[in-house]
Amino acid sequence: MGTVYCGPFAEAVGYHDHEGYSARILPDGTETAIWTYETREFVGYRAHCECGWRGRHRYAATDEGEQLADEEWDRDHLRPLIDAEAQRYTVPASRLLDFTRELRESLTTTDDEQGRPMLTAHCQGVLHAAEQLERFLDDLAQNGGEL
Numbered sequence: 071m072g073t074v075y076c077g078p079f080a081e082a083v084g085y086h087d088h089e090g091y092s093a094r095i096l097p098d099g100t101e102t103a104i105w106t107y108e109t110r111e112f113v114g115y116r117a118h119c120e121c122g123w124r125g126r127h128r129y130a131a132t133d134e135g136e137q138l139a140d141e142e143w144d145r146d147h148l149r150p151l152i153d154a155e156a157q158r159y160t161v162p163a164s165r166l167l168d169f170t171r172e173l174r175e176s177l178t179t180t181d182d183e184q185g186r187p188m189l190t191a192h193c194q195g196v197l198h199a200a201e202q203l204e205r206f207l208d209d210l211a212q213n214g215g216e217l
């Protein structure tokens with residue numbers, strides 16, 4: 071029912087302890103993850119996490135309110151955990167440059183209507199990502215290693 075993070079640094083942030091969900095706020099103020107007949111009448115949502123974290127805002131008892139609570143958990147709880155873990159690592163620029171080369175070497179083409187080779191739509195996206203990373207590395211070099 072909740073959201074479990076499975077991206078970079080998932081193990082390091084203890085993803086299994088941080089399942090986020092939108093708790094229903096019942097008329098008596100109780101907040102619950104249980105969605106049953108008994109909790110069918112509720113007055114709002116609040117972001118919750120299995121670790122005990124609670125969102126600061128109360129959202130409307132609507133689909134939009136549920137979505138906003140889920141977004142609060144992601145933005146105000148999960149992302150700071152991931153960002154704090156990411157701050158612990160430094161990736162050498164040479165490794166990123168190797169990665170852009172690998173991306174460029176993986177590009178494949180198809181023939182256009184005139185039989186000329188052209189990048190597939192997927193490879194246009196890969197090329198764009200490689201170019202973005204190359205620009206980032208170039209900006210880094212021009213700014214003395216700081217961005």
Ligand SMILES: [Zn+2]
Nearest residue numbers: 088119121123
């Ligand atoms: Zn948590």
